[in-house]
Amino acid sequence: MKFWLVALGLPLLGWCVLLGLRLLVYLGADSAAKGWDQAREAELSRLMRRGRRSQQVLAVSLRTALGAAGEGCGLLNGNSALRARLSWQERSARHSRLVVDEALSLERRLIDPLAAVLGDLAVVLAKLPADRPLALLLETSNSIEEQRLVEAWAEAWRLSGIRQTTTRLEGSGPAVIDNWLDRRIEDQALLLVVAYQFAPEQVDGSAEAVVGLLFGNRLTQSTIMPMAYLHRPEAAENAVEECMSKALHQALDWVPLAACEVSSVWAAGSDATGHSLMTQAFDKAGLPVSASAGLHDLDAVLGHAGCASPWLAIAAASESIRDGGGAQFICSGGSSTGAWSWCSVVMPADR
Numbered sequence: 001m002k003f004w005l006v007a008l009g010l011p012l013l014g015w016c017v018l019l020g021l022r023l024l025v026y027l028g029a030d031s032a033a034k035g036w037d038q039a040r041e042a043e044l045s046r047l048m049r050r051g052r053r054s055q056q057v058l059a060v061s062l063r064t065a066l067g068a069a070g071e072g073c074g075l076l077n078g079n080s081a082l083r084a085r086l087s088w089q090e091r092s093a094r095h096s097r098l099v100v101d102e103a104l105s106l107e108r109r110l111i112d113p114l115a116a117v118l119g120d121l122a123v124v125l126a127k128l129p130a131d132r133p134l135a136l137l138l139e140t141s142n143s144i145e146e147q148r149l150v151e152a153w154a155e156a157w158r159l160s161g162i163r164q165t166t167t168r169l170e171g172s173g174p175a176v177i178d179n180w181l182d183r184r185i186e187d188q189a190l191l192l193v194v195a196y197q198f199a200p201e202q203v204d205g206s207a208e209a210v211v212g213l214l215f216g217n218r219l220t221q222s223t224i225m226p227m228a229y230l231h232r233p234e235a236a237e238n239a240v241e242e243c244m245s246k247a248l249h250q251a252l253d254w255v256p257l258a259a260c261e262v263s264s265v266w267a268a269g270s271d272a273t274g275h276s277l278m279t280q281a282f283d284k285a286g287l288p289v290s291a292s293a294g295l296h297d298l299d300a301v302l303g304h305a306g307c308a309s310p311w312l313a314i315a316a317a318s319e320s321i322r323d324g325g326g327a328q329f330i331c332s333g334g335s336s337t338g339a340w341s342w343c344s345v346v347m348p349a350d351r
Contacts (some may be wrong), residue, residue: 004067005297012068039106056215056226058224059213060211060214061120061315062210062312062316064210080241082094083096092206093203095205099207100112110199113157114194115160117194118156119160120193120212121212124214127224133188134162134165136192136193139195139307139308141197141200141307158266167189170301172307173310174332177191177344186219190221191215194211195210197305197308205303206304208305209312210308211308211315213314223268228321231345232341232344238341243340250343251329255347257327257347262326262345263326264329265328266330268298268331268332268333269310270341271331275297275299296316313330317330317346325348327345328345330342330346331343
């Protein structure tokens with residue numbers, strides 16, 4: 001009996017100990033794996049919430065060759081403003097120009113539409129305290145001397161009557177919105193964007209335009225009712241179909257929004273090759289647009305507006321929503337280093 005207890009009992013006891021140790025190792029590894037999975041899910045959820053941040057569009061104003069009274073309907077209807085006419089350089093070229101009194105000096109031709117845009121935004125800013133922080137992004141495409149531009153801007157700002165003090169921002173294009181959503185989403189400051197192209201060096205196929213937009217943070221701004229929401233823009237780094245398609249789908253996913261729910265698409269700031277690539281991507285993604293319906297090509301209507309192109313598209317899409325339109329998709333040529341184009345979605349405020 002003792003022999004069998006030793007011969008069988010001890011090995012059995014040893015196997016039980018080994019099995020117990022293996023079970024403990026398995027339970028520990030399983031617990032660690034579940035902990036990593038939970039941590040990963042929490043991190044993915046955090047990154048998704050961060051990616052799906054959006055900016056309030058509080059006000060927009062734009063001036064183009066269509067004139068102040070016909071901006072919204074003119075851009076929606078595709079009324080072309082491109083004409084063969086004398087440029088500011090006194091050379092004949094096909095382009096569009098701001099509706100101004102051409103008897104005025106070059107600076108005055110810029111001051112008037114610039115002051116008008118700032119004045120429109122001042123009406124909304126008047127609803128906020130004078131000490132409300134205001135971050136200013138000013139982008140320009142022109143061939144005028146810097147000192148003359150500084151004087152024109154100072155005069156236009158004085159005429160607008162905006163009371164808030166501004167802090168200048170560095171950067172360009174939708175990359176500024178992308179960075180703002182990452183770093184300043186809890187700021188009390190509003191973001192004021194003013195972009196214009198005036199008297200460009202390359203006139204043929206160009207557009208003179210002045211556009212202003214006022215953005216607010218959803219977490220800190222509740223005084224003004226937003227007219228729309230601009231969701232995080234997504235960059236297509238190269239002029240490659242794969243990059244374009246990836247950026248398009250990611251921009252829709254940031255909302256989230258199905259392609260079939262898009263009401264209109266706005267394209268701006270691309271050359272002929274880029275425009276062809278964009279339309280191919282739209283078609284493959286299933287966006288319900290075509291060259292004859294739902295697709296608004298601002299370059300074909302106005303010409304290339306330089307650094308103002310992406311902001312012009314955002315402003316036009318926001319005005320379309322204000323007039324009762326649905327979700328608007330925007331694809332604009334990159335105006336910042338490292339991005340070939342940007343895709344973004346503007347949604348109605350009640351969504």
